[in-house]
Amino acid sequence: VSGIWGRNIKYSIFGESHGKGIGIVIDGFPAGMKLDLEEIQFEMSRRAPGKSELTTSRKEADKVEILSGYFNGATTGTPLCAVIYNTNTISKDYDVIKNIIRPGHADYTGKARYDGFNDFRGSGHFSGRITASLVFAGAIAKQLLEREGIFIGSHIYSIYNIYDTPFDMNNVSLESLSELKQMDFPLFDKTVSSDMKNCILKAKEEEDSVGGIIEAAVINLPVGMGDPFFDSLESTLAHLLFSIPAVKGVEFGAGFKIAGMKGSDANDEFYIENNKIKTHSNNNGGLLGGITNGMPLIFRCAIKPPASIGKLQRTVDLSTGENTELSIQGRHDPSIVLRAVPVVEAAAAMAIADYIFQKGR
Numbered sequence: 310v311s312g313i314w315g316r317n318i319k320y321s322i323f324g325e326s327h328g329k330g331i332g333i334v335i336d337g338f339p340a341g342m343k344l345d346l347e348e349i350q351f352e353m354s355r356r357a358p359g360k361s362e363l364t365t366s367r368k369e370a371d372k373v374e375i376l377s378g379y380f381n382g383a384t385t386g387t388p389l390c391a392v393i394y395n396t397n398t399i400s401k402d403y404d405v406i407k408n409i410i411r412p413g414h415a416d417y418t419g420k421a422r423y424d425g426f427n428d429f430r431g432s433g434h435f436s437g438r439i440t441a442s443l444v445f446a447g448a449i450a451k452q453l454l455e456r457e458g459i460f461i462g463s464h465i466y467s468i469y470n471i472y473d474t475p476f477d478m479n480n481v482s483l484e485s486l487s488e489l490k491q492m493d494f495p496l497f498d499k500t501v502s503s504d505m506k507n508c509i510l511k512a513k514e515e516e517d518s519v520g521g522i523i524e525a526a527v528i529n530l531p532v533g534m535g536d537p538f539f540d541s542l543e544s545t546l547a548h549l550l551f552s553i554p555a556v557k558g559v560e561f562g563a564g565f566k567i568a569g570m571k572g573s574d575a576n577d578e579f580y581i582e583n584n585k586i587k588t589h590s591n592n593n594g595g596l597l598g599g600i601t602n603g604m605p606l607i608f609r610c611a612i613k614p615p616a617s618i619g620k621l622q623r624t625v626d627l628s629t630g631e632n633t634e635l636s637i638q639g640r641h642d643p644s645i646v647l648r649a650v651p652v653v654e655a656a657a658a659m660a661i662a663d664y665i666f667q668k669g670r
């Protein structure tokens with residue numbers, strides 16, 4: 310199986326893009342947790358498409374309906390089930406990919422894995438739409454973390470070859486994270502905004518697409534959260550972040566750059582201030598031995614350019630067994646990066662929330 314994850318809280322995700330709906334069942338949240346439904350819907354709207362010409366023109370409000378596990382404003386402790394009904398589906402857009410496999414998408418591997426029984430309409434279970442359920446689960450996990458004083462925020466670090474200013478890895482304030490969350494196009498350096506947007510629009514015009522990097526920070530994590538080896542906080546985060554369709558790279562702290570440093574530069578030297586142990590740099594991204602060290606946890610996700618593009622590409626028609634060419638029509642995102650921002654935060658919140666409930670901590 311692949312749709313179930315979690316050690317202390319169990320998540321079971323379901324649905325197809327053009328089926329009746331998508332959703333998630335969450336098992337293991339304690340009874341009596343008050344939920345801020347407005348805040349949940351706000352997170353959903355951060356991911357929802359159709360808000361500007363930078364994203365697909367599909368109009369999906371992504372309104373969540375909670376079916377169970379929630380009563381009189383609080384969780385009941387029994388499985389919490391949420392659905393988002395599909396409303397704006399145009400399945401004929403997808404007839405062409407029934408047999409002609411899209412380069413860069415999961416049509417070929419999905420067919421192979423499910424013996425051709427997979428629902429290919431709208432990319433089925435491989436659609437980015439499925440991540441709406443992650444955002445719902447993440448919104449609740451975030452509320453849980455915020456009660457512990459832990460906050461997550463992120464920004465668009467790059468679009469194609471245009472870069473924002475990175476986080477100051479030693480110092481991330483709650484104010485800066487809150488500010489990013491309220492922004493339609495979250496950046497530190499607002500002067501790169503129009504270049505990034507134009508880059509996306511140009512790709513759209515050229516019937517092409519562009520990728521980018523999302524950089525995220527988690528602050529106020531207690532020192533000592535996580536485990537070594539298989540359940541290291543890095544592994545858990547990476548597990549969930551790589552579950553997000555289109556994420557092709559995850560790095561922590563200095564990430565791949567650390568390989569080109571000397572130990573004397575890479576080591577984060579310690580100091581003590583007001584009885585708190587801190588580090589002068591944060592190349593390890595807040596984690597040592599898979600366990601938090603009290604510095605901001607910093608990670609980046611590489612998001613690939615979406616596969617569905619109008620530009621003519623070489624591929625294979627599985628019904629004839631012949632080489633062919635494909636130009637994908639329909640309503641696709643010229644870049645996923647903006648819409649993936651709340652998804653990345655949600656996956657991180659789910660990963661960290663799992664440790665909050667770890668028995669015997």
Ligand SMILES: Cc1cc2nc3c(=O)[nH]c(=O)nc-3n(C[C@H](O)[C@H](O)[C@H](O)COP(=O)(O)O)c2cc1C
Nearest residue numbers: 414415435436437554555556615616617641642648
């Ligand atoms: C929010 C979101 C929206 C997406 N929208 C599209 C899209 O419009 N077109 C597309 O080809 N891929 C889109 N994707 C990515 C595909 O779902 C993904 O590339 C595909 O399932 C193959 O998986 P992989 O890229 O992880 O290998 C989206 C992903 C996310 C997270």
